[in-house]
Amino acid sequence: MTRVQPESRAFMRCQLVYVNDSQQVQIESLKALIAEHKLPILLETEQSIEKLTQKRRQQLSQISTQPILLLDDKNALSWLSNGLSVAPEWDKLQRRVVSAGRKSELLLQAVKITSDSRVIDATAGFGHDSLILASMGAQVVMLEQQPLMALLLLVEQQRMSKVANWQKLMSRLQIINTDALSYFASVNSSPISESNRAVDVVYLDPMFPEDSYQDSKTGKGAKVGKHMQALHQLALPPTSEEEQQLLQNALAVVGHHEQTSGRVVVKRPQFAPQLAHQPPSECWHNEAVRFDGYFV
Numbered sequence: 001m002t003r004v005q006p007e008s009r010a011f012m013r014c015q016l017v018y019v020n021d022s023q024q025v026q027i028e029s030l031k032a033l034i035a036e037h038k039l040p041i042l043l044e045t046e047q048s049i050e051k052l053t054q055k056r057r058q059q060l061s062q063i064s065t066q067p068i069l070l071l072d073d074k075n076a077l078s079w080l081s082n083g084l085s086v087a088p089e090w091d092k093l094q095r096r097v098v099s100a101g102r103k104s105e106l107l108l109q110a111v112k113i114t115s116d117s118r119v120i121d122a123t124a125g126f127g128h129d130s131l132i133l134a135s136m137g138a139q140v141v142m143l144e145q146q147p148l149m150a151l152l153l154l155v156e157q158q159r160m161s162k163v164a165n166w167q168k169l170m171s172r173l174q175i176i177n178t179d180a181l182s183y184f185a186s187v188n189s190s191p192i193s194e195s196n197r198a199v200d201v202v203y204l205d206p207m208f209p210e211d212s213y214q215d216s217k218t219g220k221g222a223k224v225g226k227h228m229q230a231l232h233q234l235a236l237p238p239t240s241e242e243e244q245q246l247l248q249n250a251l252a253v254v255g256h257h258e259q260t261s262g263r264v265v266v267k268r269p270q271f272a273p274q275l276a277h278q279p280p281s282e283c284w285h286n287e288a289v290r291f292d293g294y295f296v
């Protein structure tokens with residue numbers, strides 16, 4: 001098992017395994033996306049002579065010392081993590097996105113946004129929560145620190161932008177490969193203007209220790225899906241100091257504009273401790289997750 005080390009702007013080598021020659025066009029477009037967004041990724045391409053069966057995927061995962069991206073025979077890009085192929089797969093959320101509202105989505109009850117809202121999803125991951133946020137018509141800036149994840153998000157946005165009924169939603173998402181703290185610092189140091197509108201909500205869904213999804217006494221809680229399992233290979237939970245900084249700086253971002261009230265919403269597994277041990281102003285939960293809201 002290869003654990004990808006958390007990193008700053010150091011270039012990350014990544015193996016891209018593809019299956020046929022006709023995929024050179026996709027490979028070039030992937031390289032162009034990496035260059036356009038200045039992602040610190042060095043792609044090393046390799047054509048697979050064997051079919052990408054489950055067994056082959058397991059083998060590839062075991063022998064490689066670098067993260068692996070797969071371009072399969074349907075031209076779908078995925079990241080191979082521990083033998084499992086994972087990708088944002090936003091089309092699979094279509095039903096949820098179409099019917100999303102405060103009744104069906106606890107997240108939307110917690111963020112209380114409208115189509116005029118400006119939201120930062122500071123820990124974008126696979127972008128699933130960003131889609132729910134953008135389904136309300138809000139503009140969502142998606143921050144993702146891991147270049148590989150940012151690349152998967154950009155590729156997915158490009159792919160879904162070609163689907164007619166996804167275009168408007170896609171145009172409301174802005175994906176940035178950065179650490180949230182640096183982004184917050186740049187927002188907090190710029191005056192509010194036409195181009196730097198006030199932020200209404202900062203949403204944080206940082207990593208949790210792998211054992212915090214279940215109650216230690218009752219064993220109740222959420223099962224860890226394959227997307228989260230994969231993310232645990234790529235990103236570490238924040239230290240307590242980083243938790244403090246994330247929350248404080250996020251609160252400064254939503255409090256930056258004195259005339260409006262803002263909030264920071266933090267997603268936690270239902271039984272996990274509060275971020276930075278800070279009690280929230282209000283909290284929403286179901287049997288799996290909890291959203292802690294901090295109002296400014």
Ligand SMILES: C[S@@+](CC[C@H](N)C(=O)[O-])C[C@H]1O[C@@H](n2cnc3c(N)ncnc32)[C@H](O)[C@@H]1O
Pocket residue numbers: 122123124125126127128129130143144145146149178179180181205206207208231234235
């Ligand atoms: C639990 S996942 C988020 C899942 C996401 N809410 C979704 O719907 O797919 C956390 C993600 O945030 C990213 N992340 C963690 N800390 C970050 C930070 N300080 N700045 C930017 N991204 C961060 C991690 O790399 C990981 O991809």
